[in-house]
Amino acid sequence: MNSVWIAGVGMTPFSKHGEVPLHELGRRAAQEALDDAGLRYDQIGEVFGSSMLGPPQSALRVARSLGLTGVPVTGIESASAGGLVALRHAAWAVSSGRVETALAVGYEKMTTLEPGGVVPAVREIWDRFPPQSVYAIAGGRFLHDHVAGPEVFATVAAKSWNCAARYDLAARRPDHVVTADEVLAARMVSTPLTRMMCHANADGAAAAVVTRDRLGDAISLLAIEQTSAIEDPDWPRVGPTIGPFRQTTVTAKRAYEAANIDPSEIGVISLHDLCSSEEVLTLVELGLGEPADVIRLVLDGELDVDGQLPTNVDGGCVARGHPSGATALGQAADIVRQLRGTAGDRQIAAHVHTGVVQTMGGGGSAAVAVLRREDV
């Protein structure tokens, strides 16, 4: 992929938006991203919109609310991965030379279904089971294999809650310092995962403007790779709501190779954490440490803002919130701001120049993006 830039990002609060129409959420995030990039909508060459539950042609409604410019608009559905899938399409639209600018925007209403929105049908028996059970089984086995206890997942979750407390766009903002003990004492959802280790449903939107030319304090999008579910003899073919965790390894390796980086260069991460166990297991799958190393990072507080490997310092799905089709673009927005040095109270160390955004969507959709601040 030829070099492209993320010139602007935007994000609404991830929270309950009640009567605000879905397309208006998308418009707000997109307009913020355009303003951030210093561009007008009529300078955008192509639009990619992501939603999981939105009515048909939601992407067009978002685009129409921004202007009637006649550019191609494409709607994307890829569950939790949809935001990065939209960003990948925008990146390739620019990289290929087809257009000079493209907009990726994700929007979702999870707490109040948009009129005309899609209610997922129960298609098979396993659809009746909570999606957290997959992360619970895999997480429980991880603890078993590495002689660790649920405090590992509780510590990760507490970190995420406490980061979200300092993020004005987050869905869950506690008014006190959350401890691992508090997380462990919360209602059990699926052993070993308590409610405070599981994602927060939220409404919201997020957007990114991709450009061929470097504008302002744009961040370089070095690579963005996407895969669908892979064959894995250690992963049941029927039942799990997602593809194997190993799929993240495959996707990340492709992204690292395309970006020509080594994982050791990565200084900040935003990853998909439907449950806090996923955060721990995904760090391993991203090649950022052996299980024992990752457990040590967790328990030593090294995933926090001032830690060795800041991870999900926007609170992640657990506390920032998870408006499915918008989530991954919200992740990208935070990594862009972290690399720019504009993340406020949650700002990571200035020397960090490379960040990764990872997502895993239901059905077996995965994507990994590598971002870099190029002036370092």
Place this chain on the structure above:
Amino acid sequence: MTVSPTEGRTAEVWGSTWIPSPSPIEGFGDDTGYSVAWVRVIDGPMLQVVVNSTVAPEPGVIGEVWPAEVDDETIDAFTPAAGADA
């Protein structure tokens, strides 16, 4: 629900979870919840199964996988061997 226990295959638990809410499948679990597990069929595939027990089986527990028919669909179920340390 009808079951076909004679079609059982031996399997070992890889991992499991206990979900403390009513089971979506009658006959599995009890009032306090139910268990879902991943089991490795001996010389066969890894399966996601609903557990025919009132506790979540630990990794390494041996038992039998069998097809349970629920609402005209078939789902893999697992019964820990008698005396298995669940």
